[in-house]
Structures are given as C-alpha cells and as structure tokens.
Amino acid sequence: MYDFSQVTSWIHELLLTIMPEWLAVTIECVAIGLILLTVYALLALFYIYFERKVCAAFQCRLGPNRVGPFGLLQSFADMFKMLIKEIIRLKNTDRFLFALAPYLVILASMLSFAVLPWGEGMQIIDFNIGIFFLIAVSSIGVLGILLAGWSSNNKFTLIGALRSGAQMVSYELSIGLSVLTMVAFAGTMSVTGIVEAQANMWFIFSGHIPAVIAFVIYLIAGTAETNRGPFDLPEAESELTAGYHTEYSGLHFGYFYLAEYLNLFIVSGVAALLFFGGWQPLHIPGWESFNNVMAYIPPTVWFVGKAIALSFIIIWFKWTFPRLRIDQLLNLEWKYLLPINLFNLVLMVIVIVYQLHF
Numbered sequence: 001m002y003d004f005s006q007v008t009s010w011i012h013e014l015l016l017t018i019m020p021e022w023l024a025v026t027i028e029c030v031a032i033g034l035i036l037l038t039v040y041a042l043l044a045l046f047y048i049y050f051e052r053k054v055c056a057a058f059q060c061r062l063g064p065n066r067v068g069p070f071g072l073l074q075s076f077a078d079m080f081k082m083l084i085k086e087i088i089r090l091k092n093t094d095r096f097l098f099a100l101a102p103y104l105v106i107l108a109s110m111l112s113f114a115v116l117p118w119g120e121g122m123q124i125i126d127f128n129i130g131i132f133f134l135i136a137v138s139s140i141g142v143l144g145i146l147l148a149g150w151s152s153n154n155k156f157t158l159i160g161a162l163r164s165g166a167q168m169v170s171y172e173l174s175i176g177l178s179v180l181t182m183v184a185f186a187g188t189m190s191v192t193g194i195v196e197a198q199a200n201m202w203f204i205f206s207g208h209i210p211a212v213i214a215f216v217i218y219l220i221a222g223t224a225e226t227n228r229g230p231f232d233l234p235e236a237e238s239e240l241t242a243g244y245h246t247e248y249s250g251l252h253f254g255y256f257y258l259a260e261y262l263n264l265f266i267v268s269g270v271a272a273l274l275f276f277g278g279w280q281p282l283h284i285p286g287w288e289s290f291n292n293v294m295a296y297i298p299p300t301v302w303f304v305g306k307a308i309a310l311s312f313i314i315i316w317f318k319w320t321f322p323r324l325r326i327d328q329l330l331n332l333e334w335k336y337l338l339p340i341n342l343f344n345l346v347l348m349v350i351v352i353v354y355q356l357h358f
Helices: 005-018 021-058 074-083 095-115 130-138 141-151 155-186 191-196 208-225 250-275 288-295 299-318 326-353
Strands: none
Touching (some): 021 250, 021 299, 095 250, 141 155, 155 208, 208 250, 208 299, 208 326
C-alpha cells in the first residue's frame, strides 16, 4: 500500500521529459543528499533531547524544560551555540589529519545511514551486497577516531584513541558474526531481501533460539561499538578529560557529537532491520484482521519506531550500569561474546539445515 518506488519512478520519468538524463540524475543526487543531511541533523537533535529526558527520568529530575515548550528547543539552542563557537587552531598538531578526522567520522555514519531501509522504495543505497557494504563503511569511523587522538599531540587523546581502536576493532567481530548469523538465516545480503523475508514473521520470532542469542550479543556489541556507557572507556571523563576529542572545539567537536548520536540510531536501525522486520508491520499468522490493521501504519513509522525503542534500551544501559575497566571490556568480548557467537553461528546453520525454525 505504501510503495514509494512508484513515486520516485514517476519523478525520474518527469525529469527525463524536460532535461537530459545526466542532468536529471545530478538533480536527483543533490536532492537526496540534501534530504539525507536534513534528516541526519533532525535525528541528531531529537536524540540529544531524547537522551537528556530519559537520563533525567532515571535520575528523578526534569531535564531540559526552559527553552521552548517542555524544553523542545534546547537542542536547537545548543546547536546554534556550537555553530558560532570558534574553531581553535592548536600548535604542534598535525594540521591536516587533525582537521580530517571529524570528517571521516561523519562520512562513516552518513554512508551507513544511507543503507537503512526507511520503507518500501525509500532506501538510498540498495544492492545485493548491502549488508557487506554496511559493515565495510561503518568501520571507517575508527580511522577518524585514531587520527583525532594521534594528531592532537596530547597524551590523553592518544590513550583515548588507542582504547577506542582496541574496543571498536574487538567488538566489530561480535557485530559481524551476529549479522552473519542473520544473513545465513535470511539467505541474502540484500537489505531489501532481508526485510521482505520477514513479511509474515519477524526473524526474532521465526529464527528460534539462535536469533535471540544473536540479538542480545548484537545489542551489547553495538553499545560498545558506539562508545557508549558502560563501554565509554575512550571518553572516560574522570581519567582522560574528554578522550580522543579533548582538543576539538566548535564545529569540529560538533561533528564527533553528532556522529555519536547518529551511530546510536544506525546501530538501532540495523537491529530493527535484522531482527524486527525493518519497515515490515507486525504480522501474526492466522490473525488476518489484526494484520490488515497493522498494514495501514506507514512503513517509515514502523522503522523509526522500532529504532527509537531499541535506542531506549541502549540509553537505559548507559544510565544503569557503571563503567567497566578496559581489561573487563576486552575480556567480555574475547572470552565470552566471541566464543558464544561462533557457537551460535553453528547452531543457526543446524536450525537452517534441519528446518527447525518457525
């Protein structure tokens, strides 16, 4: 009912009637880029407000409540303040790499953001190895963090960057294996194919025990991959001031800040894609009336709602559990999550071969 590919095809055909193909494609790319940037910025502002309110609720206080009704304009006020802040040029730093690092972090999150399936026909990048592309581009972010820590010429930033590098490289293994487990179950690396395979039942229900194990591990590893508490060792304020972005100011610091919140949405969005059907509504076999009602809800609402609900769980982690030590963090990955993940992948293969899934 909500197939947006018909709308995009109509727009493309309309442009072709009044201009050459190369110009039409250029205009479409620019328009998509502007829409992507707008959604990117608005989501980041929403997540900043959302986390502040959730944090306040956990700590029995109000949170933002002065700027605008219910404090809704507080994030916009902070954004404008950050935009007019001076970018301080430091001595004895590698100027080029210092300036390049925040753009690499933003680039990684933007490319990952473009793969997410917002609805039928509303995916910016869609090809048969979409999951492989997503894992590849998401790993670019760690390069930006390492460059930021090294080029700042500060011992605290270097320690934070090395911690972040060790943490992100380690937990990428668990994320990759969890994703691979669900790719094996779906039988395709196409993002659209994975979503369409969940039309009748989401993988978290039909995938049996291995899907549940993969989801739990993905959620833990995804929290660590985004450098959020209780895995926020790279930014440990009590030890490293602000970690790898201590020396950044103004818009450059804003890029790191934005990327952190957008990475939270991306991790949640990928979890919604792999385990909860992406933009697919909740369907229960045999409940046709219920399924028809669920189908009336727009797919974008389903996808964004699932992503925000999963983000709430990750935020819940941060404001509930104390920060781990670096040795505890790495032991959790290499001694527990990785062996469980490998066993779970074999278990999923057994489930697929003997057709033990629902």
